[in-house]
Amino acid sequence: MGIVNMAHGDIYMAGAILTFYVVSTLGNFWLSLVVVPVVIILISAPMERFVLRPYEGYHSSSMIATVGISFIIQQIALGTYGGIPKKITNPWPISFNFLGVDYPGYRFLVACISILILAGLWLFLYKTSYGILVRASMQDREMASAIGINVNQVLVTTFVMGSVLAAVGGILAAPINQVSYLMGNDIVLLCFIVVIVGGLGSLKGTLIAALSLCSLEGMMASILSPTQARAAIFVIMIIVLMRRPQGLFTE
Amino acid sequence: MSMIFGKIVEKRPIVFYVAIVFLLLFLVMGVTLPKGARSLVIQMMIFSILGMGYDLSLGFTNQCSLGHSVFFGAGAYGVIFSIMYLKVGLLPSLSFSFVAGLVFAVITGVISVRLSEAYFVIVTAIFFAVFHLLAMDMTWLTGGDDGLSIQLPALSLGFGKLSLYDPLVNYYFVLAFLVLSYLILDRIVKSPMGKVFISIRESEKRVQFLGYNVFRYKLIAFILSGMFSALSGGLYALTLRYGSADFFSFHWSIMPVVWCLIGGLGTLVGPWIGAVIMSLFQYYVSAWWTYYLILFGIIILLILRISRKGILGYIISRRLT
Amino acid sequence: MASGANFLETLDVTKRFGGLTALDHVTYAVKEGEVRGIIGPNGAGKTTFFNVITGELKPTSGKIFLKGEDITDLSPHLICQKGLSRTFQLTLVFPEMTVYDSIWVGVNLRKRWPWNPVVSAHHILDVSQRTQEICELVGLTEKMNELAYNLSYGHQKVLEIAMALSTEPSVLLLDEPTQGVSPQETDNISKVIEKLSKNMTIILIEHSMDVVLRLCHVITVLSEGRVIAEGRPEEISKNEEVQRIYLGEVS
Numbered sequence: 001m002g003i004v005n006m007a008h009g010d011i012y013m014a015g016a017i018l019t020f021y022v023v024s025t026l027g028n029f030w031l032s033l034v035v036v037p038v039v040i041i042l043i044s045a046p047m048e049r050f051v052l053r054p055y056e057g058y059h060s061s062s063m064i065a066t067v068g069i070s071f072i073i074q075q076i077a078l079g080t081y082g083g084i085p086k087k088i089t090n091p092w093p094i095s096f097n098f099l100g101v102d103y104p105g106y107r108f109l110v111a112c113i114s115i116l117i118l119a120g121l122w123l124f125l126y127k128t129s130y131g132i133l134v135r136a137s138m139q140d141r142e143m144a145s146a147i148g149i150n151v152n153q154v155l156v157t158t159f160v161m162g163s164v165l166a167a168v169g170g171i172l173a174a175p176i177n178q179v180s181y182l183m184g185n186d187i188v189l190l191c192f193i194v195v196i197v198g199g200l201g202s203l204k205g206t207l208i209a210a211l212s213l214c215s216l217e218g219m220m221a222s223i224l225s226p227t228q229a230r231a232a233i234f235v236i237m238i239i240v241l242m243r244r245p246q247g248l249f250t251e
Numbered sequence: 252m253s254m255i256f257g258k259i260v261e262k263r264p265i266v267f268y269v270a271i272v273f274l275l276l277f278l279v280m281g282v283t284l285p286k287g288a289r290s291l292v293i294q295m296m297i298f299s300i301l302g303m304g305y306d307l308s309l310g311f312t313n314q315c316s317l318g319h320s321v322f323f324g325a326g327a328y329g330v331i332f333s334i335m336y337l338k339v340g341l342l343p344s345l346s347f348s349f350v351a352g353l354v355f356a357v358i359t360g361v362i363s364v365r366l367s368e369a370y371f372v373i374v375t376a377i378f379f380a381v382f383h384l385l386a387m388d389m390t391w392l393t394g395g396d397d398g399l400s401i402q403l404p405a406l407s408l409g410f411g412k413l414s415l416y417d418p419l420v421n422y423y424f425v426l427a428f429l430v431l432s433y434l435i436l437d438r439i440v441k442s443p444m445g446k447v448f449i450s451i452r453e454s455e456k457r458v459q460f461l462g463y464n465v466f467r468y469k470l471i472a473f474i475l476s477g478m479f480s481a482l483s484g485g486l487y488a489l490t491l492r493y494g495s496a497d498f499f500s501f502h503w504s505i506m507p508v509v510w511c512l513i514g515g516l517g518t519l520v521g522p523w524i525g526a527v528i529m530s531l532f533q534y535y536v537s538a539w540w541t542y543y544l545i546l547f548g549i550i551i552l553l554i555l556r557i558s559r560k561g562i563l564g565y566i567i568s569r570r571l572t
Numbered sequence: 573m574a575s576g577a578n579f580l581e582t583l584d585v586t587k588r589f590g591g592l593t594a595l596d597h598v599t600y601a602v603k604e605g606e607v608r609g610i611i612g613p614n615g616a617g618k619t620t621f622f623n624v625i626t627g628e629l630k631p632t633s634g635k636i637f638l639k640g641e642d643i644t645d646l647s648p649h650l651i652c653q654k655g656l657s658r659t660f661q662l663t664l665v666f667p668e669m670t671v672y673d674s675i676w677v678g679v680n681l682r683k684r685w686p687w688n689p690v691v692s693a694h695h696i697l698d699v700s701q702r703t704q705e706i707c708e709l710v711g712l713t714e715k716m717n718e719l720a721y722n723l724s725y726g727h728q729k730v731l732e733i734a735m736a737l738s739t740e741p742s743v744l745l746l747d748e749p750t751q752g753v754s755p756q757e758t759d760n761i762s763k764v765i766e767k768l769s770k771n772m773t774i775i776l777i778e779h780s781m782d783v784v785l786r787l788c789h790v791i792t793v794l795s796e797g798r799v800i801a802e803g804r805p806e807e808i809s810k811n812e813e814v815q816r817i818y819l820g821e822v823s
Binding site: 004006051054055059060061063064065067068069070071072074075076078079185189192193196200225227228230231234235237238241242245246247 | 309362365366367368370373374376378380384385388501505508509512542544545547548549551556559
């Protein structure tokens with residue numbers, strides 16, 4: 001969509017925080033996969049319509065508008081949830097023993113769910129007729145509306161889907177990391193880098209970039225300190241972009 | 252026979268007058284304001300320099316960088332290291348800031364400037380992240396989060412010595428640099444090179460097909476932008492007598508963007524307006540509501556709604572129509 | 573081998589975009605001082621041809637020569653510096669700069685002043701003189717201090733031409749200079765082109781047969797990326813295949 005959404009990380013955070021509330025009031029973690037997306041849809045649709053849509057084409061303005069939203073969401077979270085990071089109990093505290101190494105069951109489950117989601121997304125974008133509309137609108141908005149696509153609706157849908165995905169990420173991440181109102185900030189830059197290095201518009205690229213980035217970071221963290229490992233992968237990403245400015249895979 | 256370059260004369264005086272008004276106000280406030288307010292204004296002036304530097308990048312060549320905190324931090328540590336280890340005087344330490352800005356801007360610029368818009372934004376953001384992480388990690392060098400404090404040398408001018416510990420001296424020292432920076436940047440922007448910058452902003456493709464090596468010009472604008480941002484970092488370190496890894500944080504990358512967009516992009520003086528509004532806001536509102544950042548966000552959204560080019564941009568466009 | 577007699581020449585240029593062949597082995601030669609027309613139905617590859625010549629696109633195969641020099645792999649700004657200048661079908665003007673400033677930008681480069689940040693360009697008489705001359709040449713003197721976005725479409729088209737002229741080209745490529753303007757403005761622009769043709773080589777992409785027949789010494793007809801006819805206006809207007817292509821076309 002051409003928008004750098006600085007509030008994307010905060011939607012992820014909102015997903016996690018809402019999960020916390022679902023768990024503490026309703027007692028069931030898995031319910032949040034149903035409840036939270038609904039809430040997020042209700043929040044992100046008006047966000048796109050009233051805050052982002054006016055700035056189409058003015059990239060720096062829309063970016064700053066999302067910064068404004070980011071401030072607002074973070075402060076609301078701070079005010080309601082509080083500044084102290086809290087934990088959610090592991091919803092599947094089993095561990096598998098595979099070839100002598102223990103794998104936590106929940107994380108394995110998260111990996112499976114993520115693969116399913118990605119597969120679903122890929123199917124949607126490449127195999128359904130609505131997916132074609134989305135891709136057409138992204139490639140050439142004027143042309144798309146000229147041939148009768150309701151571009152505005154597509155934009156809202158895409159944005160909402162992106163937000164829901166972010167929130168689901170937050171839901172799944174909640175039991176693993178601590179839930180805090182600052183969660184979004186850590187993740188948002190990684191998210192942008194992964195998308196850019198993978199290549200804008202390429203799902204495959206994003207996936208590969210994400211996997212490689214995390215594996216690399218994991219490996220580096222065993223030799224360097226975590227902060228250094230993080231900095232190191234950033235440097236590697238810069239080098240990758242120097243060699244291939246358009247990202248690894250392009251549409 | 253001399254032609255006036257484009258009769259954007261309608262546009263020029265307004266920005267110019269606004270600048271004069273600001274500078275006069277700043278001049279007077281130095282002696283009339285109480286201590287607390289005065290140090291707030293010093294901050295506003297420093298932020299104005301940072302904002303102006305950033306405007307050169309975003310407002311004049313349409314390069315939306317998120318990595319300017321690197322220059323701000325580099326400038327601050329340029330001052331701190333040169334005073335701590337090289338024992339230089341006050342003015343020389345600021346030249347170290349300037350040079351630090353140059354060096355870092357060249358390094359980041361050569362890599363980022365050739366990239367297209369969204370990629371540029373994110374790569375500059377990566378640079379911010381790298382340097383921020385390194386600054387926080389290398390506490391032996393930077394003091395990490397806690398930072399390093401310095402003892403300020405005296406400011407030796409031809410006719411005697413002044414100490415920046417005197418708040419009045421500090422104030423007018425910063426004001427002098429604001430004026431100087433404005434004059435230099437204004438000259439640059441109105442020069443032939445500045446006009447080329449503006450044409451790049453208006454249509455990069457077109458300028459390329461007029462024979463210009465666009466990359467070179469964008470890089471120069473980026474480097475100049477970094478140098479003045481570093482200068483503001485140096486002044487900030489001098490005023491606080493301190494610098495920390497926090498000077499590399501995202502706050503210093505994103506605030507200049509906010510100041511420019513709120514105050515008016517591409518005007519040099521717009522960021523002054525943005526910095527003043529935001530600083531006042533932060534100072535007063537944070538006192539009665541902890542969650543003042545919510546209002547921060549709302550103000551940003553409101554002002555951007557009214558005019559994408561910020562307050563000054565709005566005023567100018569009203570005058571032109 | 574490039575012939576020295578040819579001012580601008582393409583040898584066997586092919587441009588493919590994935591499966592689509594936009595230009596198919598196009599060999600084209602222009603002599604100094606000629607006014608050449610390129611016509612053809614939409615999608616024939618005319619603008620792609622210009623894009624390849626001016627360096628915006630690299631040909632898949634083939635070579636381009638300007639005054640005997642191989643310019644195939646040069647970047648656009650260098651090609652422009654060598655004396656090749658173009659206008660764009662969709663006008664690329666500088667919206668918030670005045671007409672005078674817009675033309676000034678190109679003239680400025682030719683007069684080699686851009687590095688001097690201190691001396692105000694006020695005092696550079698030959699730059700301002702040349703800029704005014706160009707304004708007069710295209711008839712925009714009254715509008716000299718208008719902002720480009722305030723100009724009517726017809727005037728913007730003329731400004732496009734003026735900007736292309738500011739680079740002191742020896743070869744001028746005009747991409748549909750009369751598209752979308754009133755008959756009176758078409759006439760005006762034709763007169764300007766006629767005036768220019770006395771001093772430079774011009775290649776003209778046009779849909780308006782009147783303009784092409786009136787101004788051009790030689791007309792080339794492109795269809796589906798191939799040159800299907802080339803000759804003097806009288807020959808071309810009698811050519812059956814050309815007539816078939818144009819009669820089937822709403823132009």
